[in-house]
Amino acid sequence: MSTITAFNPASTKESAVAALEKGFSIFPLAPKSKIPRAGSSGHKDASSSKAPIDMWWGEIPDANIGVACGASKLIVLDFDSGAAPAELNLPKTYTVKSAKGFHYYYWGTLPTTKMYDQAGQLLGDVKSEGGYVLGAGSIHPDGPVYTVVDDSPVAEAPLDIIAKLTAKSSAPKAPTAVGEPIPLGMHDITLTAIAGKLRQDGLEYDEILAVLIRTCEQQCVGYGSDYVQMCEKIVQSVCKYPKGYAGPTVLIGGKLPGQAVVQPKQTREEVEVVPDSVLNNPKPVSKSLAQYPLWAWNGTLYEEFAELCCKDNHIPHEFAIESIKTVIGAVCGHRIQPHGFNDQQPSRFYTILVGPGGGGKSSATKWAINLFIGTGLLCESSQSGAFVNIGCAKAAFASDSGMQKNGFAKHSRILQVYDEVTSVIEKFSITGSGGSFLNSNNELYEYTPTVTSMLTKESKDSSPVREVHNSILGCTTPLRWQNAFKKTNTDNSGFFQRLNIIANQNKKRVAELLTPDFNDIRERFIRKIQALEFQKAVMYKNEEAVALFESWYKSKATEWEGLGLTEDITGRIQVLVQRNACHLAWLMSGADVVPDAEKAKEPIKVFCDEDIMRRAIAIAEYEVKIRQLHKPIEADNPYALVENAIERFFVENEGQPVSRRKLYRLLNASRHGSQIFDKCVSNLIQEGLMKIGDREGPKKRGRISQVLIWIGEEGD
16 A cells, blocks of 8 residues: 555654544553553543643553544544455545554544445444544554554545445345354344344334343353443434334234333232322431431530531531541641550541532531631642641642652641542552552551652652651542442452541532631630640540440450451441540540640640540441441442442432332433343342332323332341
């Protein structure tokens, strides 16, 4: 083939920028791979601007380049073996040599499909809507580099030539025997033929889709995890054509059209009627089945702060209490420790607030932070604080290297703040950098390394030897939280058991939040904290407190084992007891201590009695319940995600019946489609965990009148 001088950059980052300059929308793939990087949405993430490219390739410098054909308005003719046949007379255009063949780029859009020669032999693919190709500069898994062999401008697509290449008459005959295996490369053709026949027989979208999914599951060899979406696209395509006449003998899996193909039929005697009074008056579940022990903070500054924040604002008190506790922990928690732990049990927290949008999470965190802005105790990471041994810097990071260079190289104490904390959790899934980011956060929960152990050689040379401390304060919604961990590598990493999760499903709102006056309480907090610049507060437990703590933990450990609770649920609960007891003992220690540099070696003794220990234990028991309820869903397919979400909904709402349509809407199940939702409902019914009821009153069309009733397992 004729060529002109081709531009083949030395790095994939340069190649990515070159692709942008040509007008392509691109996204990162894993290095030396055709698979999108972990945690991404593949071609759906594609961008034509440079900012995300700098971020993506900054995180993974050797990432391969995915060119999203649909987003780029491209049609790429992907010939599998060698160049395009000369007799095709393809117009001259931008061309890339792949590992075995060639990619011819043209402007235009078409459905992604296959190409065949006149003998019906497969030539390759037409990649366009929904498809992508490896861009120039990418490295094939087997080693070859994708190179530009013709750097001509991208030409308009030769639609007449493409039509001949994709003509159905050219395609090999699809398997027709019932139950005959459908090999790789024949899935689209065979399923389209089946769907077309069913459409001619007069079937509707849902009826065809049910057959197609079942056929794919039972006959397609090596179908991928996106097979449901593939079936949906095929059915959407064939349903653009008028349906034929559905005679009485057309069956769907042995059933006439209109009969349920997924949901098992119940006799009328088995169907329970649920009154509208039950459906329209849900049980009040404002605490996610776990009542936060607000009484534990009675008589403390944290309680007063919460009262100021929440009065007339409908913000849950626990959001304000845990926000200020986490900020105080970042500012001076390393100076409040239990006796005998040799500085290895700092009283700081990794706190996650979980609640519906607009429920007061962000306001509580913002006010807790703003309380200390301008006092020298809390500053932005680009600024400097006024104190040496207390105070912290507020920051947010996307990688371990960023946390080191932009955080601990400048500050000894960091408070990571995230308005949507799942955005940083998803960073743990990034190949190459995610694991180290996760490990650093895990280590920093209890361990206080010197800054030199965390930095690169260049940074060590200019950084003093000092301890570093990390705190996290983030917010999220229940739905985002449920799905936050499904693509990360946090399983059994210990990260979840380090979290201090606070949840409230409060849905009350005010038209406008009333900003509290913090002047008085700010001064009182500062007076309490300033003495810790010179002296540490050491908590001493009396004999009654020690006995209570030990007996409680021993009995609970046996109880948790009997319930089969995992380490993710119960791990480090005793650590939370110690840290909360330290805060309580310090807050309730009486008169403020006057800062005195001459007493630097003398600890400020604070005491934990049986009352304080009982309060700290109550907070820990709440945390066990919350972890059980809000442990993120771990699943790698939409069916598991929807089934888990359905079960969690009933747990959160004490098993109250709900209409089928309302549950579909509340779970945002449209992300996965009604077919998957219906199949999950059917599975839970067949497992005996749920049954179907009817609404009271006249029956409505279809499933509108259906009510889902949770039965659960024995002991639920």
